[in-house]
Amino acid sequence: MTAPFSRYVALGDSFTEGVGDVLPDGRIRGWADFVALGLQASAGEPIGYANLAIRGRKLGPIIAEQLEPALALNPDLLTFNGGGNDIMRPRVAIGWVVDETVKLVHRALEQPGLHVVVLAGANPSRHLPMGALMQKRGDQLADAVLTALKPTPVTLVDNWADETLADIRYWSVDKLHLNALGHARVASNVLTALGVAVPEEWGVEEVAAAGSGSRSRNTSAYYREFVLPWIGRRVTGRSSGDGREAKRPTLLPVD
Template sequence: MSAVRFVAIGDSFTEGVGDEQPDGTVRGWADIVAQGWADATGERISYANLAIRGKLVWPIVEEQLEPALALKPTHLSFNGGGNDMLRPRTTISHVAAAFDRVLARCDEEGVRLVLLSGANPSAGLPLSGLVQRRGDELSDAVLARLAARPDVVQALNWPDRELAGSRYWSGDRLHMNARGHHRVAARVLTALGMQPPAEWWSLPQEQEASVRLSGLAYYRTHVGPWVKRRLTGRSSGDGRTAKYADWIDVEPRESMR
């Protein structure tokens, strides 16, 4: 097995929604990091991704954390809370406590934690002020828990004002596009002490292929289905399984060595 064993847990942000590929699969920042890590070191790495879209933060911890740790990783990335923020009755303390659990279990297992905050979608969403406020509160709560933990790798995307711009987001305004996912991947690799390709910080315009709807068309296409799922108690992740529930090998690309 490879010396570096990287497992990612989380929701749609980590699964890669918004970075759709021609074959209908999603890629996302974690996949991009895995390849970039192999390229930067010139060594094969082992990679798994247990993230599933639509998950609230505690189901992520309760359903994904122990299976991820059972793989015996060297590094585990965690992000969650984005779906919780859209539910005003959920307290920030309830969300932040999940981060405590993940950190404690990584400490117990000797796993290096890579902690991400999500990108800020508030500018393009309905109730943008509420999303901004709750995101700020969650970011502050998590940072307070990390004040004495320089060993935790931090890739903080919420404060990135450039990443909050519309050109980094897909048509639903809630998930990042390929440009956004590459920028997050660049930040993660930098936090890990590697130098990502410079273009990852902002891919050229021709990489953008999503259609941005406005007005009633946007609400009908994107907001309506989300509201319907809330009212019926369903999730976009229902019936889905992890795309990489066990290790896959990621080889360095020859051109990058």
């Protein structure tokens, strides 16, 4: 069987890096890794996969640091998600995020033989402090980006509108990043949009059919462990990705 794609590169921030899906040996997995596994299973032969995403990156640095190195790898499939860290800042220009995303897509489409997938991130807003503001901004961003890109030959995956993903069962303890179940569902959404079979052993549909989890409470311990450190980084101009490099900067066979 011929692989639909044989050289896959992922761009983005913590969502694409896979933060929240931690393997027993401490490695970070995530939905892009699942997508690569699904593509390889469909192909029945090894494919190359690189992941240039770094947690904490706003859209500007994603474009400046990741786009051209990704294109230099000559992929035939590129996935992109960005802007989530921008909408979490006190001030954000949604129009600028949309315009820069469209520019990135058009630059990528200049690459012969490259198919581009643009994802809206999953929606954590119902579980977070000040979630209403994130919901409003996320709605605006997802709608504007997907609308702007509809005339282009890209595959659009709207995880933000996936109500199943909003359930607390799909989120890690920090409630901002997906857990393994959430990342597997996002990968399922991507593979389905590409017309690639989702491996049955992932159990994505069985998990979704199992019913919703109870709504969680944000305790004082949660604020101490997750919210206050996040505020501290914002105040001091630091990022969780400072000093980090991409976990998979070159095309390697899927493990």
